Amino acid sequence: xxxxxxxxxxxxxxxxxxxxxxxxxxxxxxxxxxxxxxxxxxxxxxxxxxxxxxxxxxxxxxxxxxxxxxxxxxxxxxxxxxxxxxxxxxxxxxxxxxxxxxxxxxxxxxxxxx
Amino acid sequence: xxxxxxxxxxxxxxxxxxxxxxxxxxxxxxxxxxxxxxxxxxxxxxxxxxxxxxxxxxxxxxxxxxxxxxxxxxxxxxxxxxxxxxxxxxxxxxxxxxxxxxxxxxxxxxxx
Numbered sequence: 001x002x003x004x005x006x007x008x009x010x011x012x013x014x015x016x017x018x019x020x021x022x023x024x025x026x027x028x029x030x031x032x033x034x035x036x037x038x039x040x041x042x043x044x045x046x047x048x049x050x051x052x053x054x055x056x057x058x059x060x061x062x063x064x065x066x067x068x069x070x071x072x073x074x075x076x077x078x079x080x081x082x083x084x085x086x087x088x089x090x091x092x093x094x095x096x097x098x099x100x101x102x103x104x105x106x107x108x109x110x111x112x113x114x
Numbered sequence: 115x116x117x118x119x120x121x122x123x124x125x126x127x128x129x130x131x132x133x134x135x136x137x138x139x140x141x142x143x144x145x146x147x148x149x150x151x152x153x154x155x156x157x158x159x160x161x162x163x164x165x166x167x168x169x170x171x172x173x174x175x176x177x178x179x180x181x182x183x184x185x186x187x188x189x190x191x192x193x194x195x196x197x198x199x200x201x202x203x204x205x206x207x208x209x210x211x212x213x214x215x216x217x218x219x220x221x222x223x224x225x226x
Contacts, residue, residue: 033214042118042205042216043159058214090159099211100147100166105159 002027004106006091011111013078013085021076021109023091029104031097032074036060037088037108046089049074050097078111086113116141118208120217127196128225134181135191135220137206146210148182148189153203153219162204165189196224 004025013019025032031050035043045058049068063082068074074093078085089109094101118139127133139148150162165173165182172180177194193200201224206217 035216040123040218042218043207044216045214048214088157092159099145100164100209102149102161102164103159103209104161105151107156107158 004091004093004104006089006106006109008109009107011109012114013111014114016080018077018079019085019111021078021089021091021111023074023076023106024072025074025093025104025106026072027093027104028071029093029095030071031094031101032068033092033094033103034058034064034066034074034076035090035092037090043090046076048097085111087111116143116208116210116213116215118206118215118217120206120220122220123218124221124223126223126225127193129196129198131196132192132194133196133222135193135204135206135222137189137191137217139187139189139206139208139215141187141208141210141213141215143210143212146208148180149207149209150178150180150189150191151205151207151216152200153205154199154201159205163191193222198224198226200224 007022033048034046047066049055065077091106092103148165151159181190203219205219
């Protein structure tokens, strides 16, 4: 079955620690996205990538980093510079970054700070 | 700044009844699409319906339809014959060439 997988489902971060969230897709999509979801707020775009080895900052990129070495994979690192990382993180992909392309979402990762 | 506003944080509907969720948006882009996504308790976002802004005809998908008023920048979602499985958070989303903007969501409860 084609789809998007995210792991882990839950992730715990200690103070000063970097953590990496995994996102993999087998839909052969060129574009991939990372969103953050907080209670009472809409999804906010962290980073997106239109093609391998290229990515663009979204609205809230500070404290986060990404890489896109393979078409199928778009991992997100939450660095120690992100002071309030507790949130639900959603990865998505679309055929390309064209206007109107439907985004398909993974099941999400819940990040909690210890 | 481009914004998407959902003025109803929560709504409820009786099973088999009809409910309308509202969404207004503000954009400077001329080329964009509008979407409604559903997020059930599992929290995975699922596409409900999609509207091309250059089309006047309102999109319809089975029990789901939209009322798109471009001049008023309004994009409401109507759910007919509501079912228990429709209970979810519904998010309005505007996708353009420059910005991708989600609303804060409306939590829909369906009462048996």
